[in-house]
Amino acid sequence: KNQVEQSPQSLIILEGKNCTLQCNYTVSPFSNLRWYKQDTGRGPVSLTIMTFSENTKSNGRYTATLDADTKQSSLHITASQLSDSASYICVVSGAGNYGGSQGNLIFGKGTKLSVKP
């Protein structure tokens, strides 16, 4: 079964500290993996997207890594800010029919990050 598992479920860090969020997936065949940030009461916003051949992609203080062999990804946040408080969702796109039973987008449950002053 295609699944995306994220850890930890929630995380509290102090402002200025770094943190790393984890994503493991079993989606096959694999097309791409993306990280979204979802602020409370808002829709998800894309941070990064990586295909099979990409190992690392950065977007400002956000750096995502992908190991397609072990089917693991991480999102590293550097020098956290209060505005980083949000849910971070890992989404894996399976190759194949869009949206159908083959599962175009498989969403993780998210990691809720709280950055405290």
Next chain:
Amino acid sequence: NAGVTQTPKFQVLKTGQSMTLQCAQDMNHEYMSWYRQDPGMGLRLIHYSVGAGITDQGEVPNGYNVSRSTTEDFPLRLLSAAPSQTSVYFCASSSDGNYGYTFGSGTRLTVV
């Protein structure tokens, strides 16, 4: 450039009532989809469309209808609301169905 616009932002329905959640995008995207987000669960696909006049079911389609008469609009209809449909609904669009999804800000629906 508005992106993906969803209306209303909040709605309370009584069991058995019907309503339509609106979704419009101004990016000329062919691919549009509806998701629901429930506590402790990832977003789940309800229905999707790969172009005007073409729709198909996703993972959790029961109790919902869609149609796509124009590229811009993709409304989601609840035929007879049930408490199990209490959720936050997101509409998303994409130019190619694979990369670059844009999500709306969501509709929070409560069925009592």
